[in-house]
Amino acid sequence: MRYTAPKGTHDILPSGKDRTDWADDITKWHWLEGIFRDLCALYGYEEVRTPIFEDTQLFHRAVGEGTDIVSKETYDFVTKGGDAITLRPEGTAGVLRAYVQNRVYLERPIAKLCYIGPNFRYERPTKGRYRQHYQAGIELLGASGPEADAEVIALLAAIFTRLGVSRLTLRLNSVGSIESRARYVEALIAYATPLVSQMSEDNQRRFGQNALRMLDSKEEQDQRLLADAPIVTDFLDPESREHFEALQKLLTTLGVDYKLDPFLVRGFDYYTRTLFEIESPDVGAQSSLAGGGRYNRLVEQLGGPATPGIGFGLGIERTLIALQTAKVPVPDPTAPVAFLCPIGAAARDACVILLSQLRGANLAADMDYTGRKLKASLEQADRVRARYALIVGDDEIAEGVTQVRDMQTKQQARVPIAHLAEMLRGMGGLPSLPRVNTLDMNSNEKGEPGGD
RNA sequence: GAGAGUGUAGCUCAGUCGGUUAGAGCGUCGGCUUGUGGCGCCGAAGGUCGCGGGUUCGAGACCCGUCAUUCUCCCCA
Known part of the structure; x- marks a missing residue:
């Protein structure tokens, strides 16, 4: 019997050869993680590490029972002691649980946290989709103004800039407050009711379960039928509209390019107002490299004080695949002196x-x-x-x-x-040159520092 | 959960109409200097042709099953 890594998982190995996929090459991981950590430090985000499993209820409540992730993609199981636990399918819920449990808000009215680690989703693997995949992400808690949104998005953009990727699209949308979103969903359902019988099977299902997600359909017939559907941003309450407009101005000021996409909808229920996603054409069907949004009610839902928050998660494997496809130059691993x-x-x-x-x-x-x-x-x-x-x-x-x-x-x-x-x-690069009398070791190239 | 493709050397892959002894490039190891690398030349090691069954005088090739893997749908990072 020869063992293979479980379906949807992969080994990350020492590199050397460029024949390997970058997602399997540890030097590429170190490089990306280094850039992420450097930028987090630069922007003032501190790392947290939380368990890779939590009470099942945490994820079900935070992410939303009706979402696909919870309804069919979580690794749920019961321990020998009878506890229902779930391997974490995304980063935010665990970080916020830790934030609330440890009352971090008491020491830090503004908490800027970052994390990096594996997530688990039970789904069919394809290019850029793994059952165990890694995400690097940040959460900015306690700030509700558009400057916070702008900072989070700017940090995300800075990561890709430093990695050297171009050919990316930042898509941006706002779904407003919970109340205004509810009004919008009502209007959307009203619009779609006479059309739903002509839509794809999937969208007929979504119509009943999670109408917002109809907008995400890639079926041509659905897109045609929804072309004249009401637009979320027309339903924003005045505060959300003001917030969204201010954010756009800030992004422009900061030189961050974005594309408004009123059809952008994301997979978690907890988002309010700002939503964004980074897309790459280089990862096959899984074009989403990173995504995030604002979640102004989530801390409260998890038992903490009402605290606004915003964050993103970045898929490491997908990003590495995109970098490889785009042939982005990566520094060589350090060599011995x-x-x-x-x-x-x-x-x-x-x-x-x-x-x-x-x-x-x-x-x-x-x-x-x-x-x-x-x-x-x-x-x-x-x-x-x-x-x-x-x-x-x-x-x-x-x-x-x-x-x-x-x-x-x-x-x-x-x-x-x-x-x-x-x-x-x-x-190795330091000043003190030796006085060796024999051949001169004229070093016209400054070597890689030998140390680390 | 549904569909399609692919499994031959460490890696990337050839292998004709089913035909006897399994092929290349790269990599590895060795030789081309008694103790001097990259290029080049020569050589070697390395294979359960994914696994099990079937058809056949004969299967890497054809059929069935199975496992693995890749891609797509759904969904997401």
Whole structure:
């Protein structure tokens, strides 16, 4: 019996080869996560980590019983102790639960939180859709003004800018308050009632269950029938309208491009007012890379004080697929400064000690353990893209030196072991250049810092 | 939940009308210097042809089943 990863899950592996999918390549993940974390710090968002499972009721209440996610896509189960728990299908509910439970609002009237972690949905996997997928997201709690919306959206846009993706669309909509949305849904149902019999099977079902979602249909007949449907934004209450208009002005001021889309509807019930989504043409049918919106009643619903909030979630796998398709350049993973190439058994012993000393001096180093010929060790040094190969044979041991070979220039120098760490650190980019008398190691390229 | 496609070496894939010994490129390992890498040349290792059954003198190929996987619908990140 050979085991395979469960359906809809995937392994993320060391990269090296560009043949792998980026969504399976750990260096791409590190890169993306690094950009996300840097920007969160820049915008003042602090990380929180919450459990990957919660009481089933939390998700059912927060996300909405009628949504597809809850009605058919959650991983629900009962523990041995009889508790009903659910693997989290999205990030916001758990973060808000933690916010309320720990009374974070008492210390931080404005709480700016970010998170990154796996979510689970039981659905049929396709390109860019996984049963276990990762999202990076933020939540801004306690601020109701349009500036908060603008900041959250600007941060999202900044992530993609820094990643280097273009070819994206930011779609923007407002569904208004719960009351104005209800009025709109009523009007929509009134409009659709005489037409519903001509609509697709799916939309007939939605008509009864979640009329708003009819707008999301990709069926041509549905789109035609709904072309003259009432528009959500015409039903906004005055405050929501003002908020929405102010947000648009702010986005324009900030240079964030967006496209108004009154048909944008999202899968969670908790949204109020602002809704947005980032779309890419590069991920097959799963074009939505990130999405979010405002949820002014959710904290209250979860037992906290009435607190406005807004946030987004960004699909990491999907974003990586889009980056790969768009051939966005990604920095290489860091390489060791030194790779030790021992010649003979005595040299191997000496290299083990030397290796340990280099690492103790905070220099990324590695060595050949296979006992192969020097040629093969140098090939290995080349393969791991080491900046220097350190060649150690009986001669070098006798003299207390190593041959330091610059892998780019092929220049070599005998360097006393006592000076090795100092010299490598200097060549790693720091100022203190060694006074080694032999060949000049003229480094016209400034190397990648060897350290981390 | 529904539909379609694909499973041959570590990876990407050829394999004709069913024909006897299973193919290439890349990768890996070794040789081309006694201790000097990238390019090139030579060589080797590596296969339950996803698995089970069936048809046939003969199956990697055809049929059935099964598992895995990919894509699409639904829905979402």
